[in-house]
Amino acid sequence: xxxxxxxxxxxxxxxxxxxxxxxxxxxxxxxxxxxxxxxxxxxxxxxxxxxxxxxxxxxxxxxxxxxxxxxxxxxxxxxxxxxxxxxxxxxxxxxxxxxxxxxxxxxxxxxxxxxxxxxxxxxxxxxxxxxxxxxxxxxxxxxxxxxxxxxxxxxxxxxxxxxxxxxxxxxxxxxxxxxxxxxxxxxxxxxxxxxxxxxxxxxxxxxxxxxxxxxxxxxxxx
Numbered sequence: 001x002x003x004x005x006x007x008x009x010x011x012x013x014x015x016x017x018x019x020x021x022x023x024x025x026x027x028x029x030x031x032x033x034x035x036x037x038x039x040x041x042x043x044x045x046x047x048x049x050x051x052x053x054x055x056x057x058x059x060x061x062x063x064x065x066x067x068x069x070x071x072x073x074x075x076x077x078x079x080x081x082x083x084x085x086x087x088x089x090x091x092x093x094x095x096x097x098x099x100x101x102x103x104x105x106x107x108x109x110x111x112x113x114x115x116x117x118x119x120x121x122x123x124x125x126x127x128x129x130x131x132x133x134x135x136x137x138x139x140x141x142x143x144x145x146x147x148x149x150x151x152x153x154x155x156x157x158x159x160x161x162x163x164x165x166x167x168x169x170x171x172x173x174x175x176x177x178x179x180x181x182x183x184x185x186x187x188x189x190x191x192x193x194x195x196x197x198x199x200x201x202x203x204x205x206x207x208x209x210x211x212x213x214x215x216x217x218x219x220x221x222x
Contacts, residue, residue: 001025004069004095006055006085007076008035011101015073016048027064029055056084058092066093075101083115090116119146140217143205153207156220160200163222170194173219175212181205 001024005012008030020026027049030036036050053060055074066072072089074082082100089095100115102108102122111120126144144153158165164172169180169192183190185202198204208216 001070002068003071004029004066006074008039009077011075013039015075017045020047027051029053056081058088061088061093066095069095071097073099077103079103079107083110086116140221151207151209153205155203155205157203158198158200162200162220164198164220165200167198168194169196175215178206178208178212178216181207
């Protein structure tokens with residue numbers, strides 16, 4: 001998989017190292033030459049390609065043949081830059097998957113398909129969701145959203161009084177555009193089948209749409 005990362009800061013470099021270690025073809029675009037030289041000199045990113053360019057410029061993206069990228073990750077420290085990179089990647093180069101970092105939570109509403117963003121990652125909101133997930137039993141918690149909010153991944157730790165406790169997965173009254181994709185219990189991840197039982201205190205993960213979220217809440221929370 002070819003991955004192009006816009007932004008050579010700590011976030012971009014960490015992602016680049018992880019993806020390179022996993023065997024992917026990784027290119028980092030960074031406009032500050034000193035940052036690139038320091039990263040290359042460190043020897044920590046052997047196998048990662050670097051280009052000193054402004055990723056917000058169409059000509060620069062054409063020069064690195066962005067149309068061959070499978071994924072673009074816009075992870076600079078500037079929300080405006082991340083939006084411009086996302087829009088160019090999607091509309092000008094047809095990149096299949098564009099992931100963008102949200103630096104300021106108040107800007108998250110802009111990170112949607114209009115700007116070419118398939119997945120927006122907002123660190124403050126993600127931390128909030130993980131805190132809620134850790135302390136909330138019997139509450140539906142939104143972990144991630146995709147396609148500008150058209151799809152979401154939610155988590156519920158089933159309470160003792162949950163209408164789902166004691167049922168089989170096949171007996172759940174879930175809408176057609178959602179499905180239970182994982183159960184976490186006793187520190188193990190279970191891939192559910194129709195006859196898999198649901199127990200109180202188990203965590204369940206379900207992708208939902210805005211239209212199906214309330215029905216999923218009713219089935220799992222009550």
